[in-house]
Amino acid sequence: MTAPVVEGSGLSVTYGQRGHVHHAVVDLTVAVHPGEIVGVTGASGCGKSTTLRLLAGLEQPHAGTVRLGGADIWAEGRTPRPPRPGYVMPVFQDPVASLDRRWPIWRSVTEPLTVGRPRMSKQERMAAAREHLARLSLDHLDVRCLPTQLSGGQCQRVAIARALVAGPALVVADEPTASLDVTTAAGVTRVLREAADQGTALVIVSHDQDRLSVLADRILRMNRGRVVAEEVLRPLVHARRGTDE
Numbered sequence: 001m002t003a004p005v006v007e008g009s010g011l012s013v014t015y016g017q018r019g020h021v022h023h024a025v026v027d028l029t030v031a032v033h034p035g036e037i038v039g040v041t042g043a044s045g046c047g048k049s050t051t052l053r054l055l056a057g058l059e060q061p062h063a064g065t066v067r068l069g070g071a072d073i074w075a076e077g078r079t080p081r082p083p084r085p086g087y088v089m090p091v092f093q094d095p096v097a098s099l100d101r102r103w104p105i106w107r108s109v110t111e112p113l114t115v116g117r118p119r120m121s122k123q124e125r126m127a128a129a130r131e132h133l134a135r136l137s138l139d140h141l142d143v144r145c146l147p148t149q150l151s152g153g154q155c156q157r158v159a160i161a162r163a164l165v166a167g168p169a170l171v172v173a174d175e176p177t178a179s180l181d182v183t184t185a186a187g188v189t190r191v192l193r194e195a196a197d198q199g200t201a202l203v204i205v206s207h208d209q210d211r212l213s214v215l216a217d218r219i220l221r222m223n224r225g226r227v228v229a230e231e232v233l234r235p236l237v238h239a240r241r242g243t244d245e
């Protein structure tokens with residue numbers, strides 16, 4: 001089996017002060033491998049989004065370690081050290097807030113392509129944005145428009161296109177299909193699965209159990225900050241990708 005893309009061990013996060021302490025995540029251990037889709041579900045407030053932020057290196061745990069690409073990202077203190085820029089791409093719960101309001105969407109979508117790669121012209125970037133947005137049924141959009149001119153569901157798909165465009169090692173997505181109708185959500189599900197088939201690992205938070213059952217290889221159920229159940233839906237995922245054949 002290949003090395004995990006992300007490995008969280010004994011993670012705990014506590015909010016509040018003495019007397020009013022709230023344990024948002026408690027002793028959480030999880031490893032996600034290339035090409036694997038892990039769903040995280042549970043009641044509102046059980047710690048799903050905090051778990052995503054921990055695995056993305058966006059929040060420092062009060063206890064435990066987070067390894068991205070094998071490196072302990074908090075080893076040197078309060079500044080996370082991911083393996084490389086763009087190694088992990090987040091899709092936040094508020095899709096409008098996750099995009100820069102001043103940037104036309106072609107710029108947001110293709111920004112990850114500008115990091116450590118040959119320079120692309122504006123025309124090339126606009127064409128790449130159109131191509132990736134078309135895969136998410138947004139081919140009718142003018143790529144020069146601003147996020148403020150789009151619906152929440154359209155922004156969500158723009159954010160997903162941005163997250164996937166450069167083939168990151170890991171995508172963490174908070175309710176990526178929440179604002180979408182059934183047909184559009186199915187299209188997004190297909191694109192996320194295709195990304196996994198290309199080797200990207202995904203951690204998806206969702207309240208939608210049916211959607212997760214279709215999408216995920218493994219589902220973690222959380223309650224009061226803890227993983228209380230793990231359901232393996234596709235146990236042969238690593239063999240399927242030929243990593244241990």
Ligand SMILES: Nc1ncnc2c1ncn2[C@@H]1O[C@H](COP(=O)(O)OP(=O)(O)OP(=O)(O)O)[C@@H](O)[C@H]1O
Nearest residue numbers: 015016022024042043044045046047048049050051
């Ligand atoms: N910055 C913060 N300060 C204080 N408490 C917080 C903070 N962030 C989260 N919490 C608390 O930690 C707990 C877990 O929050 P989290 O957002 O991870 O839950 P969730 O399962 O994602 O919820 P939802 O499904 O409603 O988005 C909640 O009780 C929340 O109120």
